[in-house]
């Protein structure tokens with residue numbers, strides 16, 4: 292299967308976890324992949340895994356919250372790999388705290404990376420997508436968008452992703468650009484391992500407890516999310532736009 296032959300995909304936060312699995316999936320299906328993370332060094336491991344399989348990927352260091360750096364990133368990607376057809380806004384972080392203890396910096400940082408980062412990258416990418424009358428933007432929301440104790444900042448950012456997605460779908464649809472979001476539930480990555488550590492559990496113990504509450508009785512793997520992102524970024528989903536797809540093992 293090579294749904295992405297001839298396509299250039301930019302995946303942010305792709306050094307590890309869901310972003311790395313998504314970058315690998317695009318490469319397996321024929322795309323040239325821009326693997327973006329905070330530093331080039333962090334992105335290198337994903338690039339090495341992709342190039343070892345014979346596919347093409349380049350590592351880029353960029354803080355998605357930095358508008359100037361994002362502009363430079365897209366210029367470089369277009370020069371080195373070609374104009375982007377696919378953008379996955381995956382870079383994210385958490386700074387969990389109950390409201391009364393949450394600092395302004397906890398709030399600002401989470402909004403800046405998870406939400407403003409997606410705005411910065413979408414704005415830079417749309418220029419190429421509109422010009423070529425083809426584009427796919429998929430952003431990572433979260434089940435936490437519906438509300439989650441200790442995550443006022445993250446929930447607000449991830450709910451914001453859903454509003455951004457619905458709006459960009461309306462604005463960019465006339466230029467043949469599809470814009471969608473994926474809202475995962477619990478996925479076993481460094482992010483959920485850090486949550487486990489905060490509550491005094493090992494990553495495995497935390498996953499077992501989470502799995503008991505999920506109808507499919509297991510936590511998600513990065514590949515479970517990557518395959519859905521790939522579907523939404525493919526022409527299999529060419530009439531899907533403005534949607535947020537919850538991928539959470541059946542939890543309501």
Ligand SMILES: NC(=O)c1ccc[n+]([C@@H]2O[C@H](COP(=O)([O-])OP(=O)(O)OC[C@H]3O[C@@H](n4cnc5c(N)ncnc54)[C@H](O)[C@@H]3O)[C@@H](O)[C@H]2O)c1
Pocket residue numbers: 303304305306307308309310327328329333353354355356380381382383384404405408431432433434474475476477478479480481482483
């Ligand atoms: N793991 C989950 O259970 C889960 C659930 C719902 C949504 N998500 C979302 O999925 C996405 C990926 O999550 P993950 O679990 O793979 O996380 P992760 O922490 O394993 O990976 C996130 C990556 O983003 C990078 N990153 C952080 N800030 C950045 C910045 N400013 N610029 C560029 N890169 C930056 C990190 O260096 C890291 O490599 C995030 O947006 C997250 O909010 C995760």
